[in-house]
Amino acid sequence: QQQVKQSPQSLIVQKGGIPIINCAYENTAFDYFPWYQQFPGKGPALLIAIRPDVSEKKEGRFTISFNKSAKQFSLHIMDSQPGDSATYFCAANGKAAGNKLTFGGGTRVLVKP
């Protein structure tokens, strides 16, 4: 019940395209859904996060869409750039778990120039 399932495993888009990464969860106690971005040789870094009381959140070119009834959330990268090429992880957390995050399997995104 702690799993977070992420798809696809990898994604290739042309510059300006909109990569979309999807995640699904089972635990209804989850109330915090962050996305982390990881560049080669670096640790993951928080990109954007959403709580279940909103259906969408935007920060710059990154948008999270959240569907509470379906227990799914997704990341859209608008007007993608080669510099967005990275591995993206979705995650989830519930208050009872303290600050412990359950991560999805990751999606490797390549944005071609």
Add this chain to the structure above:
Amino acid sequence: DAGVIQSPRHEVTEMGQEVTLRCKPISGHDYLFWYRQTMMRGLELLIYFNNNVPIDDSGMPEDRFSAKMPNASFSTLKIQPSEPRDSAVYFCASSSHSLGRKLFFGSGTQLSVL
């Protein structure tokens, strides 16, 4: 703040040897996490501490793995004896309950066991 500091950045060792990975969390953070990253299994949580106390070590793969946090500014992850299947990138992360649930990751230790 310098962020989460991990050492060494790279470690190459032979099977059977003891390996110790080190982590200095961000000052004032009360949570510390050890993760392992591999292509096959992604990011796995090994163990986490709250206020220096181990809370959940269910992700520690075997008795060969042990972790300690003797004080708020230092933690170690030890593998003894090491095996080739332990080869991975090991990340330490810290966070502060009072500042939300954002995790700050170190740059990781690339471990290769030959």
